[in-house]
Amino acid sequence: xxxxxxxxxxxxxxxxxxxxxxxxxxxxxxxxxxxxxxxxxxxxxxxxxxxxxxxxxxxxxxxxxxxxxxxxxxxxxxxxxxxxxxxxxxxxxxxxxxxxxxxxxxxxxxxxxxxxxxxxxxxxxxxxxxxxxxxxxxxxxxxxxxxxxxxxxxxxxxxxxxxxxxxxxxxxxxxxxxxxxxxxxxxxxxxxxxxxxxxxxxxxxxxxxxxxxxxxxxxxxxxxxxxxxxxxxxxxxxxxxxxxxxxxxxxxxxxxxxxxxxxxxxxxxxxxxxxxxxxxxxxxxxxxxxxxxxxxxxxxxxxxxxxxxxxxxxxxxxxxxxxxxxxxxxxxxxxxxxxxxxxxxxxxxxxxxxxxxxxxxxxxxxxxxxxxxxxxxxxxxxxxxxxxxxxxxxxxxxxxxxxxxxxxxxxxxxxxxxxxxxxxxxxxxxxxxxxxxxxxxxxxxxxxxxxxxxxxxxxxxx
Numbered sequence: 001x002x003x004x005x006x007x008x009x010x011x012x013x014x015x016x017x018x019x020x021x022x023x024x025x026x027x028x029x030x031x032x033x034x035x036x037x038x039x040x041x042x043x044x045x046x047x048x049x050x051x052x053x054x055x056x057x058x059x060x061x062x063x064x065x066x067x068x069x070x071x072x073x074x075x076x077x078x079x080x081x082x083x084x085x086x087x088x089x090x091x092x093x094x095x096x097x098x099x100x101x102x103x104x105x106x107x108x109x110x111x112x113x114x115x116x117x118x119x120x121x122x123x124x125x126x127x128x129x130x131x132x133x134x135x136x137x138x139x140x141x142x143x144x145x146x147x148x149x150x151x152x153x154x155x156x157x158x159x160x161x162x163x164x165x166x167x168x169x170x171x172x173x174x175x176x177x178x179x180x181x182x183x184x185x186x187x188x189x190x191x192x193x194x195x196x197x198x199x200x201x202x203x204x205x206x207x208x209x210x211x212x213x214x215x216x217x218x219x220x221x222x223x224x225x226x227x228x229x230x231x232x233x234x235x236x237x238x239x240x241x242x243x244x245x246x247x248x249x250x251x252x253x254x255x256x257x258x259x260x261x262x263x264x265x266x267x268x269x270x271x272x273x274x275x276x277x278x279x280x281x282x283x284x285x286x287x288x289x290x291x292x293x294x295x296x297x298x299x300x301x302x303x304x305x306x307x308x309x310x311x312x313x314x315x316x317x318x319x320x321x322x323x324x325x326x327x328x329x330x331x332x333x334x335x336x337x338x339x340x341x342x343x344x345x346x347x348x349x350x351x352x353x354x355x356x357x358x359x360x361x362x363x364x365x366x367x368x369x370x371x372x373x374x375x376x377x378x379x380x381x382x383x384x385x386x387x388x389x390x391x392x393x394x395x396x397x398x399x400x401x402x403x404x405x406x407x408x409x410x411x412x413x414x415x416x417x418x419x420x421x422x423x424x425x426x427x428x429x430x431x432x433x434x435x436x437x438x439x440x441x442x443x444x445x446x447x448x449x450x451x452x453x454x455x456x457x458x459x460x461x462x
Contacts, residue, residue: 009054010054010365012052012054012055013052013054013055013057013058013362013365014058014365014369015055016046016051016056016058016059016062017058017059017061017365017366017369017370018369018373019059020059020060020061020062020063020366020370021062021065021066021366021369021370021372021374022373023063024038024039024062024063024064024066024070025067025069025070025370025373025374025377026070027067028066028067028068028069028070028071028082028083029073029074029082030074035067035083035085035305035326035327036196036197036326036327036440037198037201039063039067039327039328040193040194040197040326040328040329040330041194041197041405041406041409042063042405043056043060043063043327043328043330043331044194044329044330044334044409045405046059046060046330047330047334047337048334048337048409050337053350053353053354054354054358054362056330056331056350057331057350057354057359057362057363058362058365058366058369060309060327060328060331061121061306061309061362061363061367061370062366062367062369062373063370064305064306064327065113065117065302065305065306065370066370066373066374067082068113068298068301068302068305069110069113069114069302069371069374069375069378070377070378071083071085071086071301072089072106072113072298072378073106073378074086075089075090075093075109076096076097076103076106076109077102079093079094079097084269085268085269085301085305086301088272088273088276088297089109089294089298092105092276092290092293093294095290096290096294099287104291105290105294106378107239107244107379108244108245108249108291108292108295109294109297109298110241110298110378110379111239111241111245111295112241112245112249112253112294112295112296112297112298113298113299113301113302114241114302114371114375115241115242115245115250115253115254115257115299116253116254116256116257116298116299116300116302116303117302117306117370118364118367118371119257119261120257120260120261120302120303120307121306121310121360121363121364121366121367122360122364123257123261123307124261124307124310124311124314124363125310125314125356125359125360125363127261127262127307128311128314128315128356128359129314129315129356131311132314132315132356134315135315135316135317138316138318139317139318139347142318142452143453143455143457144456145318146318146445146448146449146452146453147449147453149320149321149445150442150445150449150453151164151167153321153322153441153442154166154167154442157437157438157439157441158269158439159438159439162436162438163436163438163439166432166436166442167445170428170438171446171450171454173424173425174192174425174446174447174450174451175450175454177192177421177424178450178451180417181414181417181421186414186415186418188413188414188417188418188421189335189413189451190334190409190410190413191409191410191413191414191418191419191421191422192421192425193444194409194410195421195423195424195425195426195429196425196440196443196444196447197326197406197440198403198422198426198430199426199427199428199429199430199433199440199443200429200430200433200434200440201426202423202426202427203426203427203429203430203431203433203434204217204430206427237376237380238375238376239376241375248283248288248292249291249292249295249296252279252283252292252295253296253299256275256278256279256296256297256299256300257299257302257303259275260275260300260304261303261306261307262307263304264308264311264320264321264323264324268304268305268308271300271304272297272300272304275296275297275300276293276296276297276300279292279293279296279297280292280293304323305327308321308323308324308328309321309323309324309327309328313328313331313332313349313350313351313359314351314356314359316351317340317347317349317350317351317352318332318340318347319332319333319340319444319448322444325445325447326440326441329444331349331350332349332350332351333349334349338350340448340452406422407419407422410422
């Protein structure tokens with residue numbers, strides 16, 4: 001490859017990384033924005049628009065890293081989780097709010113995230129390279145690996161045995177819908193994925209149309225928020241994260257990030273909780289324990305997301321983790337561009353189009369861009385950004401934007417049938433998530449079980 005071509009690739013990837021970082025840094029400021037509902041559809045759109053593989057990868061990773069920095073802003077300052085991964089941070093963040101130091105909580109969280117991101121990318125690539133020799137065997141065994149991974153991820157989710165049992169009817173519904181659309185010569189994949197991604201949103205929209213649902217959602221008074229004054233403790237625009245954290249906090253952040261970078265099957269939320277408990281049990285002073293646990297936990301949110309996307313992508317090309325099957329799914333399966341063959345488990349996606357060094361190089365580029373965009377912005381302007389979002393940004397408008405995007409993609413893939421599949425899968429998945437904690441990560445594994453494992457079982461029985 002000539003140098004000009006490589007330079008153009010790097011510039012294109014950097015441009016897409018910048019777009020991803022800016023967009024998701026802004027989205028992270030909005031409380032309650034789920035990663036799967038936001039990162040996945042936009043990454044899918046980027047892939048379908050024909051952006052080069054390195055650009056798609058850099059867009060996704062820079063967006064994920066940026067979002068997991070700025071999601072600390074509503075969590076620390078407003079007492080509302082910025083997204084699903086921020087939920088385990090809320091209790092400790094609220095305790096520091098009550099002590100009158102939410103800005104300290106915010107700075108510790110964001111500094112832990114930036115340190116963990118730089119650690120996680122090279123370690124995740126290293127672990128992926130170590131696992132790569134087993135890739136061909138795992139690919140041949142893909143149907144059974146997906147089944148085992150689905151059961152394992154379901155068991156370690158909040159639903160436990162209920163999630164494991166619900167895999168059966170959920171898979172049956174997907175097979176039934178596939179049979180229905182096949183009768184009309186329509187083969188869908190993206191619509192299932194998008195329906196699962198926005199399931200809780202669709203369930204809420206249907207609930208609003210019900211008198212009982214509206215009554216349950218009604219609030220007696222307007223929710224009010226209080227913001228403490230901001231206090232800047234550094235000079236310049238870009239603070240040093242190693243000075244924001246003390247030595248013990250830096251060590252714990254590095255250690256938990258390294259452990260998280262080696263795991264790719266367990267729930268990201270569960271990893272955040274477990275790592276936080278491990279750190280908290282070893283720090284005695286109450287205030288220091290709170291700030292240290294927040295630093296480590298937000299670092300784990302970064303490291304876990306990076307590892308759970310990179311390790312399956314680099315080593316196997318199969319989405320064998322909750323993150324890979326959820327927010328990162330377009331990196332694996334974005335037909336007709338990226339595919340996972342349902343019959344053989346063969347792949348044609350970023351796993352085949354990029355090598356290990358490219359994953360490392362573009363991964364570090366994504367982290368650098370996200371850090372340059374999100375870290376100083378959140379450290380310097382968090383309070384003003386939180387005020388602006390809470391006063392001026394309409395959550396309904398954000399939701400409508402993503403709903404419109406998803407409707408366009410579903411109609412493009414399957415016309416009316418695509419839209420009906422999204423509504424069906426979204427309503428079913430959303431209700432199961434609300435009632436049984438059958439979360440989107442488990443549902444995505446159920447989808448892959450339906451398209452990979454069930455055909456293999458039928459063939460084996462026949």
